Every structure is written in structure tokens, then in C-alpha cells.
Amino acid sequence: MSRNQEHANDDPYRSSLPDLASRIYGGSAAYANDELFAERENLLKPEEPTYQPYSFGHKGQIYDGWETRRRREPGHDHAIIRLGLPGLIRRLVVDTSFFKGNYPPEVSVQGCAVEGYPDPAELEQADWEEILPPSPVEGHTRNVFDVDPPHRYTHVRLCMHPDGGIARLRVHGEPVADPRWISDRFDLAALENGGRVTGCSNMFFSSPSNLFAPGLARVMGEGWETARRRDDGNDWVSVRLAAAGTVERAEVDTSHFKGNAPGWASLSGCDAREADPDDPASWRELLPRTRLQPDTCHRFRLPVRTEVTHVRLDVFPDGGMARLRLHGRASEDGSRHLVTRWFNRLPPSQARAVLTGEAGLDAAAAAALSARRPLSEEEALPTELTALL
Numbered sequence: 001m002s003r004n005q006e007h008a009n010d011d012p013y014r015s016s017l018p019d020l021a022s023r024i025y026g027g028s029a030a031y032a033n034d035e036l037f038a039e040r041e042n043l044l045k046p047e048e049p050t051y052q053p054y055s056f057g058h059k060g061q062i063y064d065g066w067e068t069r070r071r072r073e074p075g076h077d078h079a080i081i082r083l084g085l086p087g088l089i090r091r092l093v094v095d096t097s098f099f100k101g102n103y104p105p106e107v108s109v110q111g112c113a114v115e116g117y118p119d120p121a122e123l124e125q126a127d128w129e130e131i132l133p134p135s136p137v138e139g140h141t142r143n144v145f146d147v148d149p150p151h152r153y154t155h156v157r158l159c160m161h162p163d164g165g166i167a168r169l170r171v172h173g174e175p176v177a178d179p180r181w182i183s184d185r186f187d188l189a190a191l192e193n194g195g196r197v198t199g200c201s202n203m204f205f206s207s208p209s210n211l212f213a214p215g216l217a218r219v220m221g222e223g224w225e226t227a228r229r230r231d232d233g234n235d236w237v238s239v240r241l242a243a244a245g246t247v248e249r250a251e252v253d254t255s256h257f258k259g260n261a262p263g264w265a266s267l268s269g270c271d272a273r274e275a276d277p278d279d280p281a282s283w284r285e286l287l288p289r290t291r292l293q294p295d296t297c298h299r300f301r302l303p304v305r306t307e308v309t310h311v312r313l314d315v316f317p318d319g320g321m322a323r324l325r326l327h328g329r330a331s332e333d334g335s336r337h338l339v340t341r342w343f344n345r346l347p348p349s350q351a352r353a354v355l356t357g358e359a360g361l362d363a364a365a366a367a368a369l370s371a372r373r374p375l376s377e378e379e380a381l382p383t384e385l386t387a388l389l
């Protein structure tokens, strides 16, 4: 774990991972033991925090964050967040912007993974695992912590030692889909299914990860937008699919981009199981250069159907796009990858709950299968797991 109180932009890889807790992806501030001064929901707002000096409500100065009262008893304050995208957490940003005389001297973060829809009282009883031990933070600062916990979490708990206020909590990480919710044909590029941006020519105005976010973009800022190009090249983004598979249909959505949609787009694919994605010769055209309209969701059936692990979108010459959907089917080894990646990363308590619940194993058999992890992606799946799909 490393700590950096300057700025997250030193390592674009981790900060460009999606914020698993963001309200944009359905994150929810399920509980806080106290929020007298400012509400816990502010923690998950996608926009940067703001502050207006000398603005007083009934409880005190108004802050854009989560703020508890001054503690007069021993202990600490905590909030529980349900991740919109459960996954592997790689970077925490504890943003104390504008909290100067009232930030917590230390914070800690734990994670848990639970089946179903627990209420706050049930969540308090979950098996919480340490992600960040109590660690000092500065006021009015983006406090960045790189972390590598081994498990896929559905919830995180943020603790302030002993009390205070935090503007935003960002939980950057790699979403890991629950394969029980993946159907035969699905969006192989969607973040929620495990698609991940691997490269991009330009992200001046907004992040390419937005292309693969759930739902529709509400405004231009929720898409991917490049700067105006002043050379002969073209902009592009590449994505590693959630699983190896065949893309059958693409949705190329330029909604909200009216004066800045690309004129044309093309798609190409690469199979990293047998070729190097860094070698331009490894890429094969899936959709030829095709004219686009501004502010339009285009749907294309792909003329070339071949198994790929990566897809690249080229836009000509530049511009912005709201969403890119790549609907298709996982290959046999791709399906196996989706199941093993999920199952191997479940904390032991959730693995046992899955196996004794839906899979119907007794406690001893569940413990034995759980202990066989990590399962190899090369071998056939145990029947108890295929039965869940």
C-alpha cells in the first residue's frame, strides 16, 4: 500500500479505473451512525465538491460532504457504502476538500461481500476485511491510497477516527461480474460485466470508461470526448472484453454530441490468446469505416464474426461519443473465465453462502469446494458451479 497526498494523476492507470462506489453506477450510502452536519449521500456524488463560505443552515455551516458532530465519547464514526459495481478495489481517494478545521485525523476502510439484500443491521454483522488500516489524512486534500485486497467486495465501510467530515470517497477498481446474471448474449464490453479500457488516443474532456457505463448518458459530459485534432490522425479507444467471445452487434451512440460527433467510425478486433495486441498486424476489421450522424444511437450487425478478446473503436477524425455497446457471446473458455474469476475472488464467507445456498451443498462439501480455490481456468468447471448458470 502506498500513500500519496498530492494528486492521483501520477498514475493514470489506477485513476482511470471506474469508481465502483459512484452514484453514476448505482452506488448507495446505505448507513451512517451520525450525519448531523452533512449527509452521507454527498460522499458518492460524481461531481467535484464545492463550498460557499458563510452559508449556514439550521445545523451549522453547509458542507458538500459527510460530516458528523464533535464526539464526546470514545469510539469512531462510520458509513456503509453499497458498491454499484462490486469488484476488486485498487485505489481509494478520501477527498477532504474544504474540510479544514473539521477533517478526521485518521481514516480506515473495510470491505465485505454478502449475498442478497442485507439491511444495515445485517451489514454490521458481516465479515469485514481490512482494506486500509487507520491511516493519517490531511484536510482540504485528495488523500490517495493504493491498495490490493484479494477479494471481490459488494460493500465498503469508511471510518473516521474519531469524527469529522469528508467530501468524497472514490473507490477505483476492477468490476467483477456475477456470472449468475450474465445471459447467453450480453454486452462483452460493459464495465459491469468486466470490460476494461486498455488504451486511448486522447481523453481531454472526459474518460473513455464512460463509453461502457451502465444506462444512457444524460449529458455530453457522461460520454467520452477528445480535444479537437489539428493533425491528420484519428482518435481511438481499445477495450479488453469481459471474456473472449464473438461480437455480433454494436451500438455506437453519439447522443448529445451535436457539433462534435465523429464523422465516421470503424471497429476492429484482436485475439490476445494467439496474437499481440500491441502489434498493429494482430488487428482485424469487424466493421468498416461507416458514416455517423450526430446525436444518434446507431445499431450495426457486424459483417465479420470471429472470436476476439480486444476491440478497438476508431473515430474519424475526432469528437465524442456517449456509449459503445458490443453485444455477443462468450467463447467456451471465455465463459469459464467469467465463472472462475468471480468464484476465485469471493471471500470465504460468501463462497460458503453461495455453495450452501443456491448450489445446495452441505456445509462440509461447501467448505471442501471453497478450499479448492483458486480453480484453474484451463480445467472443466465443477458441476456445482455450472449448475448456478
Ligand SMILES: NC(=O)NC(NC(N)=O)C(=O)[O-]
Pocket (backbone or CB within 6 Å): 037, 059, 060, 061, 062, 063, 067, 070, 101, 102
Ligand atoms: N464552522 C464549522 O464548520 N463548524 C462545525 N461544522 C459545521 N458544519 O458547522 C464543526 O464544529 O465542525
